[in-house]
Amino acid sequence: MTDELARARQRGFGHRVGFGRRPALLIVDFMRGFTAPERSLGAAMEAEIAEANRLLEAAHVIGAPVYLSTIAYADPGREAGVWAEKIAGLRDLVLGTPEVEQDPRLRLNGAEHILVKHFASCFFGTDLAARLRADDVDTLVIAGCTTSGCVRASAVDACQHGFRAIVAREATADRIQAAHAQSLEDIDLKYGDVLPVEEILAQLRNRAG
Template sequence: MVDPETLATYDRAGFGASVRRGVRPAVLVVDFTYGFTDPTYPTAADMTAQIEATRVLLEAARSKGVPVIFTTIAYDRGQLTSIAWLQKARGMAALEAGSRLVEIDERLSPRDDESIIVKTGASAFFGTPLASVLAGLQVDTLIVTGATTSGCVRASVVDAVQSGYPTLVPRQCVADRAQGPHDASLFDMNEKYADVIDVDEALAYVRGLPTSTPSDAEVLA
């Protein structure tokens, strides 16, 4: 719970306005891979509830033809000694390309026609083709789910709004290793970068969209 004085300070500064909802959203699933979702790994935590909420959201998105894009962090052997981030976040070095840790959690049922963006940093945008993928899909709104709230989710949300995308974060669909950073990041994102909403609101938004069908040009291609 954020104290009233903090809320008043942010309100006085002009933060916390709502973002618009477009008609061509995409769902970005950030790093819901086993290295984050399987608590047998030191880098992970139990994210069962958040995976389930995201699974329901993905079912709704797929039924409406809303694009779903996944990200994973994966390093080759050469990158383990050359990526500066790994000097700080040493545990991430376990996310080696080809290992189970970098696979998308099967509970989300990733499909063959859904993109998986491989990244080596926190943001889904930095050094990846994500911006080009979204532009090609003519996306006008981004719904961000995944892990961790205070790390890769937040970094991706900041870059999303800086790239021109109104961004929504369903709070039940993002997870972290600890409650404090999770709560602080949700507050920060909601005040400055995105609308942090209930998953029911996200579902109502997606289910209220017209069902997308391939255009004539897409069929001919």
């Protein structure tokens, strides 16, 4: 731990939010366009997908709601706006194409909810917050990619909407490891708890039955 990080924690940053009564799982953008290294927006994420599958299995066992997101546009030039000027590859994320499909390595059971979004946060421009409240969810376990982009934005918005954000350390991925590490530190200091997958699994299993 750096001196700066230790000083921040001494000053009251980084307290635990913990798990509440009812968790849901959110897997952010593990879509083909992001998880295939040969694609313009892609990177190797096999290990992180494997860890996300462990969370999926546990969520399925306890009947926790599961949400998966994808970024997809009918008209990228219009719907992505300035973001597509910043990231050219967003123009490849067209509805109905393989780029926007969930990675086939995810072990889904068909009961998951799919969110289609146009920007980084899974809350922005979607009904995710309303769905979570309708399901009496107060804790959102977050996995997916990228840690410094859509995962971080979703964790920030989860906090802002009043949900306890729990980010799964080994089940989040980024194209740039320095950005990944810094974003996890930032989330853990300010917006939610960054926990090992094993610790999250223990919490979920305690809710079985």
